[in-house]
Amino acid sequence: MRRLLRSKIALALFLMLLVLTFGIVGYKSLSDFTWIEAIYMTIITVTTVGFSEVRPLDPSAKIFTVFLIVTSVFIFGFALSVITEYLLERNSLKVLKKKKVKKRIDNLSDHIVVCGYGRNGMQAAERLKEYKRPFVIIEKDKEVIEHHEEEVLFVEGDANEDDVLIKAGIEKARYLITALPDDAENLFIVLSARQLNKKLFIISRASQVTTQSKLELAGADKVIMPDKIGGDHMASLVVMPDLITFMDKLSMEGEHTTNLEEVEIEDFTQLVDCKSIRDLDLRRQTGCTIIGYIEPNGNYIINPEADLELQPKGKVIVLGRPEQIRKLNEMFQIG
Numbered sequence: 001m002r003r004l005l006r007s008k009i010a011l012a013l014f015l016m017l018l019v020l021t022f023g024i025v026g027y028k029s030l031s032d033f034t035w036i037e038a039i040y041m042t043i044i045t046v047t048t049v050g051f052s053e054v055r056p057l058d059p060s061a062k063i064f065t066v067f068l069i070v071t072s073v074f075i076f077g078f079a080l081s082v083i084t085e086y087l088l089e090r091n092s093l094k095v096l097k098k099k100k101v102k103k104r105i106d107n108l109s110d111h112i113v114v115c116g117y118g119r120n121g122m123q124a125a126e127r128l129k130e131y132k133r134p135f136v137i138i139e140k141d142k143e144v145i146e147h148h149e150e151e152v153l154f155v156e157g158d159a160n161e162d163d164v165l166i167k168a169g170i171e172k173a174r175y176l177i178t179a180l181p182d183d184a185e186n187l188f189i190v191l192s193a194r195q196l197n198k199k200l201f202i203i204s205r206a207s208q209v210t211t212q213s214k215l216e217l218a219g220a221d222k223v224i225m226p227d228k229i230g231g232d233h234m235a236s237l238v239v240m241p242d243l244i245t246f247m248d249k250l251s252m253e254g255e256h257t258t259n260l261e262e263v264e265i266e267d268f269t270q271l272v273d274c275k276s277i278r279d280l281d282l283r284r285q286t287g288c289t290i291i292g293y294i295e296p297n298g299n300y301i302i303n304p305e306a307d308l309e310l311q312p313k314g315k316v317i318v319l320g321r322p323e324q325i326r327k328l329n330e331m332f333q334i335g
Contacts, residue, residue, distance in 0.1 A: 009086060012079035019046060019075050023068050031061045046072035101153055105167070108134050110174040115159035115189050117144050120179040120205055120226060125152055136168045160188045165196055176202045183211040187218055194219030259325045261288070261318040265310050277316070278306040286331060287324040292317030 023042030027033045033041065033055075044051045045068050057065065112128060112135035114121050121137065128135045129152075137152050138159040139145055145154045157164035159178065170176065170193055178189045186204045193200055204220040206212050212223045236244045274280050282288045293304040296313035310316075318328065 006086075008082045009079075012075070012082045015075045016079055019068070019072050023072075026064050026068065027061070030064055031055070031057060042068070045069055046076065048073075097149075101155075102167075105136055105153060105155070105169050108136070108169050109172045111135055111169060111172070112175040112177060113138065113165070113168045113170055113173045113193075115176070115178040115186075116180040117141075117148065117154075118179065118181060121177070124177050124179060136173075138164055138168050160185060160192065162192055162196065165189075165192060170196050170200070173197065173200060176200050177204075178202070179205045181205075181207065183207050183215075187211070187215055190215055190218040190220045259320060259322055261320070261325050261328065262294075263316050263318055263328075265312060265314045265316065268310075274310060276306065276310060277304060277308050280310075280316075282318065282328065286320065286328040288318045288320035288328050290316050291319045 020042055023045060024035070024038045027038040027041045028035065037055075041053065045065055048069065112133060114124055114128075114135055115138045117125070117137050117139040121139075125135065125137060135152070136155060138155050138157065140156065140158050142156065145156055148154070155164060155168045157167070159165060159180070176189075176193045176197075178186045178193075180186050180189070183206055186206065190202055190204050193202060201222075202220045203222045203224060204215045206215055206223050206225050207227065209225070209228075212225070215223045233244065268274055268280060277290055277293070280290070282290060291303060293301040293308060293310075294315040294317070295301065296311050301308070318325070320328065
């Protein structure tokens with residue numbers, strides 16, 4: 001539809017240019033006007049403004065003028081209707097698109113709200129897409145939204161405002177990631193989000209070390225400092241390069257990289273009667289290796305023993321190649 005309207009607009013502009021050229025050349029040849037006079041006569045004729053002629057017209061010039069007026073009225077009328085239709089259609093599409101986005105957001109639950117679509121926000125969104133986790137981006141830059149609106153769900157506005165957070169479904173969300181470059185803005189977002197949803201798990205970015213404790217006091221569950229992480233990573237590459245390179249390869253993306261997976265014990269117990277890690281027997285069935293266990297109280301156990309008793313709310317951290325992780329997911333219908 002939009003392509004058809006654009007072709008109509010191109011045709012209308014071509015016809016308008018054609019009638020102007022026709023008028024200028026006609027007056028120049030029929031009445032021996034100068035180019036300036038021909039342009040002037042053409043403009044006042046096709047626009048029907050009613051100004052007087054440059055000089056008296058002979059019968060042939062008058063007939064030409066009548067023909068030019070009739071032709072220009074139809075062509076300019078056609079152009080006006082096409083442009084009006086295009087503007088109305090464009091506005092209608094925007095309204096329909098906003099309604100569609102709003103409906104999709106209203107149907108979400110246990111999703112992730114990401115505040116800011118800058119460098120960190122975009123990286124978070126890319127990773128969430130890889131995991132096929134539903135999320136909504138809050139962004140106030142219209143140009144950014146228009147450039148990426150086909151890829152993700154956007155809510156336009158300032159994330160500091162409660163109404164904008166509510167539009168993003170903060171009351172039904174499970175996680176909030178606030179990745180704005182300004183620590184003060186992140187602090188206000190954390191405060192607002194915590195008031196709107198007490199059960200929300202909040203992850204906030206911080207630039208200053210002094211802000212970390214304030215964000216945690218405001219309600220952030222985790223505070224991430226990208227600059228500190230980047231510096232630590234670079235220094236570690238100097239101290240123990242092979243180990244860090246190996247850790248980098250424990251990536252969760254790509255077809256040829258090793259993967260880590262977090263799995264809840266309940267996903268296993270629905271299909272397998274297991275009381276310990278030994279009972280799961282994941283190494284033989286899938287090739288995956290359990291390298292960690294998270295107790296229901298949040299305590300982490302690295303390299304747990306095979307006879308470790310599993311608890312219903314616990315989780316296991318599994319290491320495996322992509323095909324092994326896929327086999328695990330298919331066998332136990334995880335994810």
